[in-house]
Amino acid sequence: MEKHIILLPGDGIGREIIDSAKQVLTAIASEYNHRFTFEEHAIGGNAIDDYNTPLPDKTVDACSKADAILMGAVGGPKWDANPSHLRPEKGLLGIRKQLELFANLRPVKTISSLLYASPLKEEIVNQADMLIIRELTGGIYFGTPSERTPNGVVDTLRYTREEIERIVERGFEAARIRRKHLTSVDKANVLESSKLWREIVEDKSKEYPDVSVTHLLVDAAAMKLVTQPSFFDVIVTENLFGDILSDEASVLTGSLGMLPSASLRSDGLGLYEPVHGSAPDIAGKGIANPLAMILSAALMLEHSFGLVDEAKEIERAVNDCLLQGFHTADIHIPGGVQVGTKQMTEAVLENVTTKSISDSICKSYV
Ligand SMILES: NC(=O)c1ccc[n+]([C@@H]2O[C@H](COP(=O)([O-])OP(=O)(O)OC[C@H]3O[C@@H](n4cnc5c(N)ncnc54)[C@H](O)[C@@H]3O)[C@@H](O)[C@H]2O)c1
Numbered sequence: 063m064e065k066h067i068i069l070l071p072g073d074g075i076g077r078e079i080i081d082s083a084k085q086v087l088t089a090i091a092s093e094y095n096h097r098f099t100f101e102e103h104a105i106g107g108n109a110i111d112d113y114n115t116p117l118p119d120k121t122v123d124a125c126s127k128a129d130a131i132l133m134g135a136v137g138g139p140k141w142d143a144n145p146s147h148l149r150p151e152k153g154l155l156g157i158r159k160q161l162e163l164f165a166n167l168r169p170v171k172t173i174s175s176l177l178y179a180s181p182l183k184e185e186i187v188n189q190a191d192m193l194i195i196r197e198l199t200g201g202i203y204f205g206t207p208s209e210r211t212p213n214g215v216v217d218t219l220r221y222t223r224e225e226i227e228r229i230v231e232r233g234f235e236a237a238r239i240r241r242k243h244l245t246s247v248d249k250a251n252v253l254e255s256s257k258l259w260r261e262i263v264e265d266k267s268k269e270y271p272d273v274s275v276t277h278l279l280v281d282a283a284a285m286k287l288v289t290q291p292s293f294f295d296v297i298v299t300e301n302l303f304g305d306i307l308s309d310e311a312s313v314l315t316g317s318l319g320m321l322p323s324a325s326l327r328s329d330g331l332g333l334y335e336p337v338h339g340s341a342p343d344i345a346g347k348g349i350a351n352p353l354a355m356i357l358s359a360a361l362m363l364e365h366s367f368g369l370v371d372e373a374k375e376i377e378r379a380v381n382d383c384l385l386q387g388f389h390t391a392d393i394h395i396p397g398g399v400q401v402g403t404k405q406m407t408e409a410v411l412e413n414v415t416t417k418s419i420s421d422s423i424c425k426s427y428v
Pocket residue numbers: 075134135136137138139142151154318319335336337338339340341342343344349350351352354392
């Protein structure tokens with residue numbers, strides 16, 4: 063298979079970890095006889111520096127023509143205080159909106175060797191296997207007006223019926239092929255948008271009699287996520303709630319550095335990026351966890367290219383590394399070996415090529 067992939071390294075650790083994903087994809091391509099070509103473009107703070115905009119037109123053009131897009135992360139203190147039209151997040155929000163990447167999939171699954179990496183109790187963490195589906199191109203992130211007024215400030219939360227319907231449908235479809243339980247998260251006791259959201263979920267549920275539905279208010283959902291994660295199979299929710307809940311859910315896996323994501327358009331075009339940001343506090347130190355980025359590449363193989371075996375191969379290689387005890391500074395594995403970004407990537411590469419847990423790799427790093 064021949065595929066052209068756009069790389070958007072972005073800022074901070076984004077640049078450090080995107081190379082890890084590229085190396086792993088190259089190894090997979092050679093193993094399975096595919097040809098992946100890569101083309102790099104600017105987005106975020108570095109694009110502001112070079113092109114005076116966080117989202118240059120040529121980045122959008124290249125992304126629209128690509129088979130898939132892999133992104134690191136954007137932002138950092140150098141740019142975060144800029145006037146709003148230049149904030150690097152506008153680059154990220156801009157590309158999501160312009161490419162209509164409305165369905166954001168954020169799988170959260172505990173890996174057995176990371177049971178002790180979470181501050182939560184082992185028996186709670188052990189049960190986490192959920193898919194958070196976050197609406198990504200509507201809601202308060204994109205409503206207008208969003209501005210300072212003489213007396214204060216206004217942000218606008220707007221959703222069309224169609225925007226809610228298409229994401230809710232994604233939720234039902236995903237639940238149908240998983241454990242058939244959909245939790246819809248809203249704030250229907252307060253917000254009009256959530257009342258409509260809940261009505262639409264109820265209507266749609268008639269088309270999916272095999273899927274059971276629970277409505278949860280977002281505050282209660284936040285509590286349940288860390289006290290009874292086994293309750294959740296698929297969560298579907300609006301943009302802002304999904305942003306907050308997915309960072310919270312990362313605690314179940316031990317680190318934000320473990321969570322991948324896929325942002326999809328209805329025709330399958332996808333942008334794949336870790337859930338975390340550019341981590342300015344550790345940027346440039348060579349210690350960032352590359353696994354969320356590498357697992358995002360696996361999501362790309364599965365969702366955009368239909369390469370399920372290859373995606374599983376990456377997941378297996380990541381699991382094997384952790385079983386061998388390799389971990390970056392953000393996670394703790396008792397008796398394990400702490401390594402940096404580069405060595406963690408090498409460990410994944412070694413596991414991709416050896417196809418089984420290898421003793422030699424343990425010896426080479428201990
Ligand atoms: N998708 C994105 O591009 C994205 C997502 C979130 C935040 N941001 C931006 O990133 C910048 C920093 O934001 P923040 O500090 O609130 O969130 P962040 O996700 O960058 O970092 C939060 C904490 O998690 C740690 N962390 C994150 N990823 C890690 C990894 N791979 N390995 C090890 N540790 C990791 C960081 O060191 C930090 O302590 C801001 O400009 C923000 O707007 C971008």
